[in-house]
Amino acid sequence: MTFSHSKDRIYLEGENHKILAFVSFPDAGGGIVDVSHTYVDPSLRGQGMGDKLMLALIDELKRSGKKAKPTCHFAQLWFERHPGYASFLAE
Secondary structure, eight states, rough: OEEETTTEEEEEEEEGOOEEEEEEOOEEEEEEEEOOEEEEOGGGTTTTTTHHHHHHHHHHHHTEEEEEEEEEEHHHHHHOGGGGGGGGGGO
């Protein structure tokens, strides 16, 4: 499985370019991105895809030096459940 990246999105494409999973993180200014939306197709749920997306986001934050402001409910819960990644959160 290989994720694709765009300016403010990490996603997984299936057949016919159907988006099967993604995390959106538009720029919020000041070195912060707004983790505004996550989606996993029902066919992939229960397989850890949300975790994989968030870890790909962490890699992107490391690369860019930006911090995350999670406004998406899943992203908020993910950061709460993974306190080891708190250093990637905007204050």
